[in-house]
Amino acid sequence: MNKRLLGVIDATTYEENLKDLTLHRSLAAIPFAGRYRLIDFVLSNMVNSGIQSVAIFPKYEYRSLMDHLGSGKNWDLNRKRDGLFFFPSPRLDKPVFGIDSFEHFAANIDFLNRSTQEYCLISSANTIFNMDFYPLLDWHLDEGCDITEVRHDGKSLDIYLVKTTLLLELIHTRTETGYLNMKDVVTDINSPYRLCYYPYKGYALTVDSVSNYYSASMELLKPEIWDQLFLRDRPILTKVKDEPPTRYTKSAVVHNSMIANGASIEGTVENSIIARGVKIAKGAIVRNSIIMQKTQIGSNCVLDHVILDKDVKVESGVKLVGTNENPQILRKGSLAKGECVNS
Amino acid sequence: MDRKDGGVTVLPPYTASTEMKWYTGTASAIFQNLNYLYQYDPDYVLILSGDHIYKMNYELMLDHHIKKAADVSISVIQVPWEEANRFGILNTDKELRVTEFDEKPKNPKSNLASMGIYIFNWKVLEEYLQKDNLNANSSHDFGKDILPLMLEDQKNLIAYPFKGYWKDVGTVQSLWEANMDLLEDSNELNLFDQNWRIYSVNPNQPPQFISKEAILTDSLVNEGCTVYGSVSRTVVFQGVTIESDAVVKESVIMPDAVIGKGCYIEKAIVSSGIIVPDGSIIRPKNDGEILLVSEETLEEMATN
Numbered sequence: 001m002n003k004r005l006l007g008v009i010d011a012t013t014y015e016e017n018l019k020d021l022t023l024h025r026s027l028a029a030i031p032f033a034g035r036y037r038l039i040d041f042v043l044s045n046m047v048n049s050g051i052q053s054v055a056i057f058p059k060y061e062y063r064s065l066m067d068h069l070g071s072g073k074n075w076d077l078n079r080k081r082d083g084l085f086f087f088p089s090p091r092l093d094k095p096v097f098g099i100d101s102f103e104h105f106a107a108n109i110d111f112l113n114r115s116t117q118e119y120c121l122i123s124s125a126n127t128i129f130n131m132d133f134y135p136l137l138d139w140h141l142d143e144g145c146d147i148t149e150v151r152h153d154g155k156s157l158d159i160y161l162v163k164t165t166l167l168l169e170l171i172h173t174r175t176e177t178g179y180l181n182m183k184d185v186v187t188d189i190n191s192p193y194r195l196c197y198y199p200y201k202g203y204a205l206t207v208d209s210v211s212n213y214y215s216a217s218m219e220l221l222k223p224e225i226w227d228q229l230f231l232r233d234r235p236i237l238t239k240v241k242d243e244p245p246t247r248y249t250k251s252a253v254v255h256n257s258m259i260a261n262g263a264s265i266e267g268t269v270e271n272s273i274i275a276r277g278v279k280i281a282k283g284a285i286v287r288n289s290i291i292m293q294k295t296q297i298g299s300n301c302v303l304d305h306v307i308l309d310k311d312v313k314v315e316s317g318v319k320l321v322g323t324n325e326n327p328q329i330l331r332k333g334s335l336a337k338g339e340c341v342n343s
Numbered sequence: 344m345d346r347k348d349g350g351v352t353v354l355p356p357y358t359a360s361t362e363m364k365w366y367t368g369t370a371s372a373i374f375q376n377l378n379y380l381y382q383y384d385p386d387y388v389l390i391l392s393g394d395h396i397y398k399m400n401y402e403l404m405l406d407h408h409i410k411k412a413a414d415v416s417i418s419v420i421q422v423p424w425e426e427a428n429r430f431g432i433l434n435t436d437k438e439l440r441v442t443e444f445d446e447k448p449k450n451p452k453s454n455l456a457s458m459g460i461y462i463f464n465w466k467v468l469e470e471y472l473q474k475d476n477l478n479a480n481s482s483h484d485f486g487k488d489i490l491p492l493m494l495e496d497q498k499n500l501i502a503y504p505f506k507g508y509w510k511d512v513g514t515v516q517s518l519w520e521a522n523m524d525l526l527e528d529s530n531e532l533n534l535f536d537q538n539w540r541i542y543s544v545n546p547n548q549p550p551q552f553i554s555k556e557a558i559l560t561d562s563l564v565n566e567g568c569t570v571y572g573s574v575s576r577t578v579v580f581q582g583v584t585i586e587s588d589a590v591v592k593e594s595v596i597m598p599d600a601v602i603g604k605g606c607y608i609e610k611a612i613v614s615s616g617i618i619v620p621d622g623s624i625i626r627p628k629n630d631g632e633i634l635l636v637s638e639e640t641l642e643e644m645a646t647n
Contacts, residue, residue, distance in 0.1 A: 235548070240545030242542045246565075247535070247562075248560055249561060258549075259553060260551075264535065
């Protein structure tokens, strides 16, 4: 099937609730699990399912997304034919046509016209899952569907499978039909298309708020969840960094945590997700927290239920405590000293 | 390094029409690939070994080479006097000009050991490789044959003094030591220097998972590992699993190895992909010994 599926990732999703983490990046580029960005999951799934041509449609703050994806080399998408394509929205104003905007697709219609893949898989970029799309296409064909929506626990994952010619038709006729995006098509009970719902049974979580971002991160520490996401034969791929191994000193105490490469751990870490290049000094205690890339935590700090974005500096002795429902977030590059936080 | 011009080329031994040409010495490896060098026709040739651990800016060595108008520069490091008898020692004059090669000297006159890193003027290198090739008694080695011959011919051989961490890891013992050195706070080879990263293949595996019960101190652990047991003073490569109740001390665990439940491993190097069965006890019988754990040693253990 490799030649038959075209990947389309809509990376325009914006959630006000996540604004502290999306000041300088799109939702699709939010760091997750110590070394990934949210988009890595759907992109890796596509590549692991044999898809060789993927188009990404971003809208806001996509610098970090472009930096992350680069030429697509880490996903084996730096190809002479097909590969990774980037189609930023031509307009940044907010007459929002929702995700999978036909307007946005239409602005890049040449790409769809030129693609030789018979079917098109359209997906949002903010779902954490490890799904094989082979069975989905087989099922779609067996059932004779026009459009298949992938659902998890009865809820849409904003993933659709359509024939590429049908997608083109939907784009071309958008003014007559009034359909602005895929959701409009599948929610119209009078639509002329045969719509199917494919129930996805594996683990899937769509990140749309701080609280579910936090709980999804904490769930990673459960081996039964971890085992469903990180499979040897279907790896989640990401931008690699040539980091050294993580160094644990004599004073390190680490329990129930996920720790990425290049970190230096001298303090205590429990129930936490620690990203690449993080430094945790002697005597510091980090619990139930998410610490992003290259953040530095000074000695004797106490951090509980916090989310520290990239490049945060926490000076020695600082105490930061959030709650399960309301984890305290320090924005990218902020400095925490004493009682005050400059973010 | 995948460049349009240059880049990395691996040149394995090849079969000539007449015979299979193995590389018989360090110089023979270069001699047999002279055509590769002709293709680039460089001014200078830097010759390195693949089994040394150090960080060095070769540009500084080349500057030194040019300044001293050397025919060949040999990088040297000061070793402790009491260990000088284990190395190839260079005796030099005040200007760092090499006056004598002293292989593993009983009574060393200097403590400058050759690091096996050379910069040659290309034309001189070519001339001496050709000469050496005609010598039927030569072992075709830079240190043993080419450089002594050049010294005899009164060529300008210059020592380039290097300061910093350097280790030849040609043996199990030295490989283990080099790994343990990384755990020292005072270790000069700083792997964490963002401006001088050590590049490698990135296996792109998930972060490490350290379980509730795990005890992990004084160690280096790479991506994709899961640790349930107790690990101290150990270097753990990517994709390794250390099962519950296993104890691993002062060891090196290579990629994708699995240390079974309740194992006890001390002062060992466990090879890649090895599955150490539950309850195995692996530690050297003699002081100072380092065990290499491979499929063969595991089989031996099973039959004993």
